[in-house]
Amino acid sequence: MPTIFITGANRGIGLEFTRQYGANGWKVIATCRNPIQPGELASLSGDIEVHGLDVTNHAQVDKLATDLNPVPIDVFVNNAGIYGPRGMTAERMDYTAWEEVFRVNTMAPFKLATTFSKHVARSEQKKLVNISSIMASNGASANGGEHIYRSSKAALNRVMRSFACDVIDREIIVSVFHPGWVKTDMGGTSADIDVMTSVAGMRDTIAGLVPSDSGKFFNYDGSSLLW
Numbered sequence: 001m002p003t004i005f006i007t008g009a010n011r012g013i014g015l016e017f018t019r020q021y022g023a024n025g026w027k028v029i030a031t032c033r034n035p036i037q038p039g040e041l042a043s044l045s046g047d048i049e050v051h052g053l054d055v056t057n058h059a060q061v062d063k064l065a066t067d068l069n070p071v072p073i074d075v076f077v078n079n080a081g082i083y084g085p086r087g088m089t090a091e092r093m094d095y096t097a098w099e100e101v102f103r104v105n106t107m108a109p110f111k112l113a114t115t116f117s118k119h120v121a122r123s124e125q126k127k128l129v130n131i132s133s134i135m136a137s138n139g140a141s142a143n144g145g146e147h148i149y150r151s152s153k154a155a156l157n158r159v160m161r162s163f164a165c166d167v168i169d170r171e172i173i174v175s176v177f178h179p180g181w182v183k184t185d186m187g188g189t190s191a192d193i194d195v196m197t198s199v200a201g202m203r204d205t206i207a208g209l210v211p212s213d214s215g216k217f218f219n220y221d222g223s224s225l226l227w
């Protein structure tokens, strides 16, 4: 069976990715910051191995990549993310928090993608999936505010669009997804869809990705999104 690697697997969308791929017989490498207390992740059934990983800790990223060196990774999911403080304005902006959001949402996915690209390149499916947000889209979101989160995901999109070109000769398919507005700790209880719907839609879309999809931005239901 194929192998999937997921960051931020202990709750929300990452936990549901782990649950669904595990239930479908995939080997799942599920990572989270606190593997000693993985919570619900520990009770999932399937071929699931849990590793500790703070995505901003480059030494941990390098060590895990070495530990997993012989393992081909068919689908690598950069899922872990933070929103940062909400409702910041020009008059009241937390610049320290903005830097931290960039570390988690933009720089960490790049570090992980570049470090694990060799594991992905030696797999059969060769797919790198990044969970972004429609809030980063210039073409699909004309609202103001929420500069911290929007800019971090917009930068993620740009970085991954470039990275798709960098790895084209290694046949890695690099894609960016909006998971929908999802009922999680981040999305809140008023969100549009539940995690099952979001992840089921992304799984179908990921399964259908072909090389010409590299460098594209998808909604969870497989429709294309404007950058």
Ligand SMILES: NC(=O)c1ccc[n+]([C@@H]2O[C@H](COP(=O)([O-])OP(=O)(O)OC[C@H]3O[C@@H](n4cnc5c(N)ncnc54)[C@H](OP(=O)(O)O)[C@@H]3O)[C@@H](O)[C@H]2O)c1
Pocket: 007, 008, 009, 010, 011, 012, 013, 014, 032, 033, 034, 053, 054, 055, 056, 079, 080, 081, 082, 083, 104, 131, 132, 133, 134, 178, 179, 180, 181, 182, 183, 184, 185, 186, 187, 188, 191
């Ligand atoms: N929910 C939505 O409506 C929505 C919409 C658009 C995009 N997204 C994106 O979807 C992804 C998942 O979001 P979610 O809704 O599932 O959020 P969530 O419920 O808040 O879960 C976030 C996950 O990221 C992990 N994480 C945060 N910082 C980390 C770090 N430094 N190292 C490792 N893991 C870290 C968290 O781990 P801890 O438990 O250790 O904090 C948690 O597992 C994010 O990238 C988010 O931006 C969500």
